[in-house]
């Protein structure tokens with residue numbers, strides 16, 4: 001359960017990106033978040049793994065108040081949240097395999113088990129056989145799929161994605177939407193920011209929208 | 219424990235990879251550190267060798283106790299008794315005036331004395347001490363000077379004193395050098411780690427998002443600093459080793475001309491280990507400070 005309780009976020013300089021957000025996302029829900037540019041979508045996503053902290057109000061995940069989490073506890077929170085954000089780009093100095101392996105190393109997985117999981121994640125996103133290549137050698141869609149494999153390899157219970165289909169052909173975008181649906185089918189709570197709400201229409205997800213930092217349920 | 223070992227071995231592998239990824243920079247830092255460390259390490263070794271060398275040149279420190287011309291055998295025996303009672307003596311032997319003359323003649327200086335009818339040399343005791351502590355030397359000779367029948371006490375403590383003062387001064391200089399160059403090593407590591415952190419900025423940020431703890435992120439940098447220190451220490455040992463090889467010949471010649479059988483020696487296992495270990499520790503320290511300074515908040 002993810003709960004936003006009267007959350008406001010002001011960036012240094014005084015700009016109010018989020019204002020009075022109250023929101024409950026149940027475990028296993030698929031939620032699509034849309035809104036105009038600058039509406040505060042990315043800001044809302046970043047509050048969940050404590051990349052940003054709310055100025056007022058509280059964000060709770062499974063009863064835990066994320067907004068007051070001490071700095072040293074943040075890494076353990078993040079290990080349970082898969083992220084496909086602009087900030088969490090692929091590392092271009094290592095292979096696709098090593099990129100996907102990284103969360104498992106960070107999590108201290110035993111090497112044998114880690115190798116199996118990376119293999120499974122590669123299969124899932126259809127990059128099997130491409131693992132030795134470097135991200136620069138992949139197309140935009142393939143890079144995005146590698147990033148999704150990395151977000152999911154740790155089997156988090158929450159998955160957040162910020163415009164995962166931006167700059168992709170419609171065919172690729174549809175594939176990626178399918179991926180998120182399949183994760184959601186496996187019980188993962190999925191929150192996706194996208195302009196292209198039609199992509200997910202087959203699964204009739206819950207749709208919410210932001211406008212000027214305020215939430216509108218649709 | 220298993221996991222801890224695994225994480226450290228991964229961090230070590232990562233540090234080695236980063237060092238290997240820029241072989242030229244790694245080599246350069248190792249050389250700079252090595253040459254810097256070779257100075258105090260070599261200085262220490264040199265002083266150690268000089269102390270041994272000095273003992274070799276002077277032999278065991280001796281005091282010569284010349285008896286009064288007019289001293290009779292009873293007085294000589296009394297002096298002998300007193301010497302026997304001294305606890306700090308290693309040995310002593312009596313050199314009669316006749317024996318002294320024979321020694322002088324056999325040494326080729328006999329001609330000087332050939333014109334003189336009577337033997338001008340006094341009876342003497344030659345005393346060797348248990349230690350070469352100059353204080354003990356002084357105290358003992360001052361006491362002997364007051365013994366009845368003793369005309370003159372001659373000791374080589376003056377130059378021993380000077381030498382040990384010089385060695386003491388040398389030790390201080392080496393210590394200061396070590397402190398100064400150790401500081402330089404810490405600063406060099408501090409800076410390399412700073413640059414490392416800058417180049418790894420992207421990886422560090424992404425790792426944080428993926429749930430990496432501060433410790434996870436810092437670990438490879440600690441290893442990096444320590445390894446760089448180890449390489450620097452090894453270079454320093456190499457420089458000292460070669461230096462000893464180069465200097466051994468000339469030093470042996472000098473020692474020979476003083477009649478001393480001394481060879482300049484290579485650093486021992488313990489000294490080598492201490493050099494490398496302290497270089498590693500200094501590298502670790504530089505890394506720790508740099509990491510604390512540059513990885514504080516992200």
Ligand SMILES: Nc1ncnc2c1ncn2[C@@H]1O[C@H](COP(=O)(O)OP(=O)(O)OP(=O)(O)O)[C@@H](O)[C@H]1O
Nearest residue numbers: 011012015017035036037038039040041042043044
């Ligand atoms: N780090 C920051 N410092 C200051 N202001 C910021 C920061 N990040 C975002 N903002 C501001 O907060 C507002 C909301 O930004 P946010 O990135 O959440 O919007 P968004 O809905 O994701 O927009 P887009 O669709 O363009 O990505 C914007 O006006 C933006 O300029």
Ligand SMILES: [Mg+2]
Nearest residue numbers: 041042043162
């Ligand atoms: Mg955005």
